[in-house]
Amino acid sequence: MGVDKAKGKAKEMVGKATGNDRMAAEGKTDQAKAKMREAAEEAREKAQGVRDSLRDRDDR
Numbered sequence: 574m575g576v577d578k579a580k581g582k583a584k585e586m587v588g589k590a591t592g593n594d595r596m597a598a599e600g601k602t603d604q605a606k607a608k609m610r611e612a613a614e615e616a617r618e619k620a621q622g623v624r625d626s627l628r629d630r631d632d633r
Contacts, residue, residue, distance in 0.1 A: 575607055575611060577603065577604075577606070577607035577610070578603075578604050578607040578608065578611075580603060581599075581600045581601065581602070581603030581604035581605075581606075581607060582600065582604060583600070584596055584597075584599055584600030584603060585597050585599075585600025585601055585603075585604065586600070587600075588600055
């Protein structure tokens with residue numbers, strides 16, 4: 574679990590424990606944002622890998 578996801582989870586848990594619905598919702602939102610950032614980074618890395626493999630093929 575990434576740091577941002579962990580922070581979001583902590584915020585969600587504190588919000589639930591204290592009855593603060595807004596904080597709990599913010600925690601869930603923070604977790605979703607972190608998950609989207611991770612997915613975007615993974616897609617970028619995969620695209621870069623494909624690009625590099627195609628470049629290597631052209632160099633032959």
